[in-house]
Amino acid sequence: RPMDLAGLMQCNCFPVLGSLVVLLLVYLVLMAQTQNNEPPGPRPLPVLGNLLLLDFNQPYKTFIKLSKKYGSVFTFHMGPNKAVVLVGYKTVKEALVDFAHEFGERATRRTAKEDEQEYGVVFTNGETWREMRRFALTNLRDFGMGKKASEDKIIEECGHLLQRIKSFRDKAFDTHGVVNAAVSNIICSMVYGSRFDYDEPEFKEILYRVCRGMELLGTRSFQVLQLNEMFPSLGKWLSRTRAEHRNIILANRSHYLKMIDQLTETLEPQVSRGVVDAFLIKRQQLEEAGQKDTQFHRKNLTMMVSNLFAGGTETTACTLRWSLLFMAKHPKIQDQVREEISRVIGARQVQVEDRKNLPFTDAVIHETQRLGNIFPLSVLHRTSCDVIFKGHFIKKGTTVYTVLASVLYDENEWEKPHSFYPAHFLDQDGKFVKRDAFMPFSAGRRACPGEALARMELFIIFVTLMQHFRFTPPPGVTEEELDLTPQVGGTRCPLPHQLCATSLF
Numbered sequence: 160r161p162m163d164l165a166g167l168m169q170c171n172c173f174p175v176l177g178s179l180v181v182l183l184l185v186y187l188v189l190m191a192q193t194q195n196n197e198p199p200g201p202r203p204l205p206v207l208g209n210l211l212l213l214d215f216n217q218p219y220k221t222f223i224k225l226s227k228k229y230g231s232v233f234t235f236h237m238g239p240n241k242a243v244v245l246v247g248y249k250t251v252k253e254a255l256v257d258f259a260h261e262f263g264e265r266a267t268r269r270t271a272k273e274d275e276q277e278y279g280v281v282f283t284n285g286e287t288w289r290e291m292r293r294f295a296l297t298n299l300r301d302f303g304m305g306k307k308a309s310e311d312k313i314i315e316e317c318g319h320l321l322q323r324i325k326s327f328r329d330k331a332f333d334t335h336g337v338v339n340a341a342v343s344n345i346i347c348s349m350v351y352g353s354r355f356d357y358d359e360p361e362f363k364e365i366l367y368r369v370c371r372g373m374e375l376l377g378t379r380s381f382q383v384l385q386l387n388e389m390f391p392s393l394g395k396w397l398s399r400t401r402a403e404h405r406n407i408i409l410a411n412r413s414h415y416l417k418m419i420d421q422l423t424e425t426l427e428p429q430v431s432r433g434v435v436d437a438f439l440i441k442r443q444q445l446e447e448a449g450q451k452d453t454q455f456h457r458k459n460l461t462m463m464v465s466n467l468f469a470g471g472t473e474t475t476a477c478t479l480r481w482s483l484l485f486m487a488k489h490p491k492i493q494d495q496v497r498e499e500i501s502r503v504i505g506a507r508q509v510q511v512e513d514r515k516n517l518p519f520t521d522a523v524i525h526e527t528q529r530l531g532n533i534f535p536l537s538v539l540h541r542t543s544c545d546v547i548f549k550g551h552f553i554k555k556g557t558t559v560y561t562v563l564a565s566v567l568y569d570e571n572e573w574e575k576p577h578s579f580y581p582a583h584f585l586d587q588d589g590k591f592v593k594r595d596a597f598m599p600f601s602a603g604r605r606a607c608p609g610e611a612l613a614r615m616e617l618f619i620i621f622v623t624l625m626q627h628f629r630f631t632p633p634p635g636v637t638e639e640e641l642d643l644t645p646q647v648g649g650t651r652c653p654l655p656h657q658l659c660a661t662s663l664f
């Protein structure tokens with residue numbers, strides 16, 4: 160029966176109709192925005208955008224699939240937020256290197272602002288980022304990155320790691336705790352100038368929190384966090400996950416502040432023990448020179464420590480755990496690695512210089528990083544200005560996904576993209592060959608500043624472990640049964656698993 164306006168309002172249909180009109184308007188605005196030669200992409204739904212297409216557990220897989228239909232540059236609507244996705248070696252490299260300035264900004268989360276994370280290196284842009292990145296690079300170098308000093312620190316930590324693994328007496332153990340502690344200690348000794356005992360409760364707690372924080376960035380909970388990001392008004396329904404994430408950030412911050420305070424109290428400007436001391440000394444110098452309004456303040460220092468700690472722990476540890484899992488899964492390759500090591504260096508302490516004489520081992524480490532693919536979506540970028548890229552118009556401030564997984568698994572670049580195949584990095588004579596599409600550390604102005612350190616750690620720790628132990632599946636599990644399914648998280652780590660390390664001496 161026809162209804163007049165008064166009737167409509169009385170029957171409570173008005174709010175529903177109003178919402179539908181708003182949704183329709185949002186939809187029309189979204190559609191209008193995809194004109195103007197912007198990258199093509201799947202048609203977005205009102206409000207939800209393209210979320211229904213997304214494999215939340217492994218979004219990079221959705222992106223690679225969509226690129227087959229829409230090309231290597233396409234638009235994807237994360238709910239109401241429009242993003243551009245870059246897929247494949249050639250496109251990602253061109254954007255990061257040839258358009259380094261245009262694609263060089265960091266997209267930050269709304270919650271990052273709320274949590275005061277927009278300091279330090281990872282989540283900053285402009286002057287803060289430039290100063291802090293320069294400082295991080297110089298100081299990681301000064302405290303040993305790429306130099307003998309860090310080699311010594313890594314070797315020292317290897318000694319503790321060997322002892323701990325030996326204490327398991329060939330019994331199955333979870334690789335996570337020990338490997339993370341060892342890698343984290345290397346960062347601690349560079350940042351604070353000292354290491355922790357593996358059993359120290361505070362150290363265990365911070366390691367747990369860094370790991371849990373990463374986990375939250377990928378599990379169902381993060382999907383909740385993402386939704387919170389896209390639809391802030393849902394906040395009150397999503398508060399539990401958000402609260403856990405925030406508590407982790409706050410607890411870590413108070414640990415970093417405590418360490419910073421201890422170092423400040425015992426600071427001797429002539430003897431710099433690590434990155435924190437270098438920061439404090441620089442701040443003192445600037446203050447003495449009358450410069451007050453500088454980037455060398457407490458918030459930047461705390462986030463710098465947090466960035467180096469989180470950036471330097473999960474990533475390298477997760478790669479090392481993949482390497483041990485791949486060795487247990489492929490015992491013949493493990494034998495070949497050990498044969499090369501024992502032929503070339505025997506039982507003596509390995510050094511970075513040995514890398515050039517161990518091409519097969521080097522190829523295995525590279526292949527681990529390629530197939531392990533620990534940062535499938537890298538860290539989010541953002542355009543710094545309007546840009547025409549590969550004939551498409553991309554607006555200033557657009558979030559950009561540089562899908563590193565699509566580079567490391569690019570079917571045009573790799574002979575066997577989805578298998579563990581060290582020959583990707585060897586020529587016919589068994590010599591090591593570099594591959595352009597090997598980009599686990601990304602490229603361009605935002606490329607990982609910890610690359611040299613990470614590569615040194617991976618090499619020395621992996622070779623040392625191969626010299627001392629044979630890694631096998633736990634009793635009752637065959638090599639075929641070893642599960643290579645990744646854990647869902649901010650980094651793509653193996654699922655929790657156990658291995659046996661049989662002592663060779």
Ligand code: HEM
Pocket residue numbers: 265280281282292295299346466467470471472474475478533534537538539563599600601602604605606607608609610612613
């Ligand atoms: C296997 C180990 C590692 C891998 C695969 C890795 C990978 C990456 C990737 C993909 C990015 C994002 C690059 C981009 O946005 O384009 C990044 C950024 C970063 N990494 Fe690493 N990383 C590793 C180890 C480390 C280590 C050991 C440190 C510190 C000591 C570190 C510190 C950082 C920092 C501070 C950034 C932010 C750079 C910026 O925004 O300018 N990473 N890393």
